[in-house]
Structure formats: structure tokens, C-alpha cells
Amino acid sequence: MSIRSSLHLHKPVKDLKALALYFVDKIAVIVMDNGENRINFELIVKFHKLLDIVERNSSCKGLITTADGKFYCNGLDLDWALQHSTEQVEELLVQLNELQMRLLLFPMPTLAALNGHAFAGGALFAIAHDLRVLRQDKGWLCFNEVKINGVFVKCHFPLMRTKIGFGHNYTDAIVLGKRYTGPEALSSGLVHAAPPISLLLIESIHLLKSFSGKSGYPRESLQLMKSDVYRDVITQYQVDLDSNSMKKAAEKTKSMSKL
């Protein structure tokens, strides 16, 4: 069942092929529609374009990202990475982290509506949102970096720790790369809800509105609050940019196994 038909999303405000933007009752919905929705330069550039439109819309009170089909996002485009130089992979990682930080600090509440698999970089992308919903019956949320010799940049650890919490949910998810179905993710606090697919978007909109209320969040206030709460992530991110962390991550990415 198409995500779009579930909400009778008709005409997109902007259609960039792999990515489209809709507005539903003052909520922006970005729908990815490119197979595994692997992260590469093209996806990142398009995402920023749509986020610009969302921010420019002063009546918009929240952002949902989702996708059509079996995958939300299956992580970095490893095929592309293996075929390009370390410098180019490093640049991709820098831009990916910039997009993640933009989402993390977005001036309105954000929700990742996981229609399907979110692995590795896709899981990280989802965790950069304020809220997560994972469909009840199919698809996994999984930080499987440990199983595929994958790599986190240092700023990802305070990010994941703050979002997931300390304790066995954190160590199960990150050290052991546990795979979570919707109900499992719900009971371990990784997502806020696990509805059937036909209700995924409706419940997501409902959940988002239950947080933002009638008038929504003052944008600057929300952005500052996010900057305060995620201070250690931002600080470490700056260090990662200034040091050779991204380069090291690129080298490791080039040498990782493909699953």
C-alpha cells in the first residue's frame, strides 16, 4: 500500500523524483521513493532543497520524513563509496553529517515515520529526528555497523546515547547491533508508536500534533533548546570536523564489508 494513498496525498508541493514534499494540514511530509533510499550526494542535495522550502513556509508546524515501499533508508551508498576515492567519501560523510545536524536542530518538531527497514546510516538518520514511529508488522530498525565493520563518527555516540538513553537498550542497540521490529522498538523506547502500515502517517501526524499543540513551538526557542540539550553532540561534531575524524571514517568506510 502506498504511503501517499494512505493520506490521499495528491499533488506534491515539490517533486524531485527520488524525493517529494507534501503539505498536509500545516505538517510537511517528505516522501523518499528510490528503492533502498541509500544516502549519496544527490539525496543530500535534494533533501536540503526541500528542507529550505519547509523552513520558508511560516505556517508549517512540523516535519515528517518517510518513504514508499520496503525501505525507509538502508544507509550509506556503499557501492558508490567503493567506486570513489577516500577524499570523495570523506566529503560525502561531511555532507551527510551536516544534513543530520540540520535535522537534529530543525526549528520545528521532526518525526521519522519508518515505513520499512532503517539500517546503519538510515537508523542514524531516524534517530536524529525528535520522534520515531515504526510500522508494526514489517521492517527493522537496526544500527548494524558492528556487524559490517562499519564506523561511527565520534559525535554519533553522544547523539545515540542521549536519544536512546543509557542502559541495556543502548548497549544492545549499538554494541550488539540488535534488530528491532516495531513492537520491540516500542517497548525499548526507540520509537513512540508501532501502528499498522495503513495508519502509519495518520498516527504520525496525530503524534506530532499532540506535542506541538495548537500554536506549535516558537521556532527560535525550539532550535535553542535543541542546541542546549544536544550541546555535547554539537561540541564533539565541531571537534570531528576540525580533526581528521571524517577522513578516518572515510578510510574505514572504504574498507568495510558489504552485507
Add this chain to the structure above:
Amino acid sequence: MNDHLHQPFKVKDGLELHFVNDIAIIVMNNGENRMNPAFVDDFNVLLDEVERNSSCKGLITTGRGKFYCNGIDLDWMKQNPQKLAEFLSQTNKFIIRLLLFPVPTLAAINGHAFAGGAVMAIAHDLRVQSQNQGWLCLNEVFINLRFERGLVSLMRTKVGGGHLFTDAAVLGKRYTGPEALKSGLVHAAPPMSLMLAESIQLLKSFYGKSGYPRKSLQLMKSDVFRDALDLFKTFSNEMANSFTAKL
């Protein structure tokens, strides 16, 4: 424990190493299984064997009888005060070795795990505790012992925040299997007869068909526990003073 473990692969004093398909099982069979230099040395020898077995995909540690591990051998310490600092350093290294072990680890807590024994269990990736016998308890606060900074950080990462952490570490709460399960300290609390089977199944549910790439797992553990490891390094032997006062 009714473990149907037949011939151990290796025995070092009260410690047995078994291999069950691709899982290593170390059984502590020495009463309270208290930690002293001999215990740690023997354990390390068995851990060496486990690491050397390249087909091994997981490690379970457990005890036999009433105790998993009741902590540091205080009698030994009283008799050897001059070796105290060295022993504490050796114990820390042992805990860190368990913490960073290159295959997933599970503590099958068959009985009491107090103080250092609780720390040892917490250093594993996973914990299973018997439903109807034994307590898991960080009772250092009751016996005038302190946690060094690396240990506080490690426990926070493993146990979580909020009252679960403070009940356990500050107030030295005693947890039965079901209580530990409810608070997230252990993953399962089966009856004794099912301990080993459930532990093996739980471990396998994590490592799947091919297991974890060893180096990747070890690096991930080092990254996730970075704060604790840095503190262990910088503030080693803070504990020595509190132990000395006990002697």
C-alpha cells in the same frame, strides 16, 4: 547447575572451560568463587583459550551451586596487604578485558553475585539470572567500599540513568532474578533448569549465523565505553585507599 556439560576442554583449579558447539562456557566451581590473584590468573588462561579458538562465537560465564561470584577475596587481602595495589590493578585489567572481549559475553548468574561479583556480571554484554535463587547486588556501600570513577561511568552506561542506577549503586539494592529483569539489569530470569539453554539461545539470537567480526566488535565496545575506559586509565587505584582502610 544441571548443565549436562560433559568433559571440560580445560580445567584450571576451580575453573572449567567447556565448548558447546561455537559457544565457550566457563564454569566457576570454587565455593564463593572469590576473586584473588590465582582466580584472575586462571580465568585469564581460559580466556586466552577462548580467544585462540577462532570458531568460537560467544562466551558464557557461570557458577555452580549457591554462588556466581561473591566479590573480592577479603581474607586473602587481609593476609597480603603489601600486594593490595598490584592486585586491584590486576582485577581492573581483568574487568576491562571482559568488558572489551572480542566475542559477545553473557553472565549466567546462577546464584549470589555481590560487590565485585556483580561488577564482573555487569562487565558482560548480557546477563541472565536464576528466577528463584541468588541476589545480584552492588553492596559496596554497606561494606565501606567505594567505586572508582571508571566503574561509576561503566555502571551508568550499562545500568542506565534514573532511579534504577541510583537504587543499585548508591543504595546497594538487592535484586532477585525477576526484580533484575524488571529493572533492565538482566535480559531474562528463567528457572535454574533452563538457565543454560536460555543463555545459549539468547546469545545466539544476537550473533546470528556468522557471529560478529571480532575486531569490529572490540572496536565498537571501546568506542561505546570510551568515557569509562578513559577514567579507568586516569584515575586508577583510587580504590586502594578504601580497601586499605578495611584491612
